Amino acid sequence: MLNVCRTVCSQKLKTIRLFSSDTIFALSSGHGKCGVAVIRVSGKNSPTALKLLTDSNVLPKARSAILRRIKHPISKETLDRGLILWFPGPKSFTGEDSFELQVHGGIAVVNAILNALGSIPSLRLAEPGEFTRRAFHNAKLDLTEVEGLADLLQAETELQRRQAYLQTEGSLSKLYNKWKKTLTNGVAHVEAHIDFGETETLEPHLIEHVAKDIHILARDIEQHLADGRKGEILRNGVKTVILGEPNVGKSSLLNLLCERPAAIVTPIEGTTRDVLEVTLNIHGYPLVLADTAGLRSSTKDIIEKEGIERALKLYEKSNLVILVVDMEKYRNWKRIHEERGINKYLKEYVDKLKISNLIDASDENISFTKQCLVVFNKSDLGQDEDASIDEDHFVRISCKTEDGVAKLTHMISQKLRILCGEPSEEHPSMNQLRHRQHLSDCLKSLQLFLDEVSSDDTKEYDLVIMAEYLRKSLRQLGKLVGNVTTDQLLNVIFKDFCIGK
């Protein structure tokens, strides 16, 4: 379809008056058959294009849906009847004059209208993300809002949608712009000091006042950075690895949670070698769940050894571990070691699996170095009265009878809430490495500024250097919201958009 349009675009019909340039159009709804398709046009020749398509000299009422026949600009043939929405700039998504057509979603209908638009000189098919890029250049959105919009289009779960929506609505933007304002104030005051010195026109102790504001700002940024990467984890999905020795039911558990036989299950040890990943939506949180090879050191099989290495690598990078234990084996161990508790068993277990650093345990207490749930599987194979299993992070299940699975899902969702948090407007979380880098650099310069303030007992500050530290911090915030950008950065951000957005 797009090829057809490109061809028509390149063969601009000379019979119609040539427009200056750069009005773009695209199908903004998804490709393929659908009930209604939305076609968007933006740029200074939108009014002319709209008049040509409706075969009228009058533009419709702004921002109202109006039913019209849509005609080919040259042949005047009616192509379809649909709703027209006219958005004169700057009150439009892009900030430019633009309009949208809601037409029947058949492939031929959409093709005919795109071809009709392509036949109008100076109109061309939009590049991916070009509408949003124009909105950014016309200051309709800042960079964090653009990123929020990209995430909104990619969001697969409810909580991802909520986080992206709040960001599109400016939750991060408001926070970062508030910080920018404080910094701009600080820079202005320090520069005034450089220009005028401590004259009567300047407030006494100005630098101390600026330092107080910067101190609060540095603390706020520090707190924002120390959020356990909640926003990033929610955006990317919670990386969860199922670990345990062979044959404990790891693959059975993955199949049960994703409700399909994704992994091969057999009684043969070493069945799973490759890492098998599935993406799940648990109570609105995204879970990237990986089944792995059973961990054992006895194998001579080089393929299984490679699988074990991959499992251990994944363990290092994971946000959440689901440690699977065979209930039968634990019961047998308990019969021999009556005096020893469950913590001892788990400590021996992780030592054997060569993931000792997962657990800190004494007889009474157990703690985990990363978020972890311990699943005692195969509960169907025998009765047991070991009450110590029913703790916060232990759960007894049977993949065979599905007993305990609802409880496990509930416990997983609690872990997901801890890892991702709840997106909120008041305390938005950053969710991209880019944000983290700019904020860390901003904080470094703020700390240098504060070091200058505290290092000089005589209060004879080097104001030139101090102003430069603040300007550097300000530049980082500018990069964050997009006042200071490069084409390279913009290309990276806009590459994730589709045509029509």
Ligand SMILES: Nc1nc2c(ncn2[C@@H]2O[C@H](COP(=O)(O)OP(=O)(O)O)[C@@H](O)[C@H]2O)c(=O)[nH]1
């Ligand atoms: N009785 C019983 N058998 C199970 C249970 N879960 C898994 N199994 C069996 O244990 C064997 C190993 O299961 P699998 O999921 O391949 O274990 P993995 O090696 O840890 O991935 C298979 O024969 C499964 O049918 C369970 O809850 N109860």
Ligand SMILES: [Mg+2]
């Ligand atoms: Mg397996």
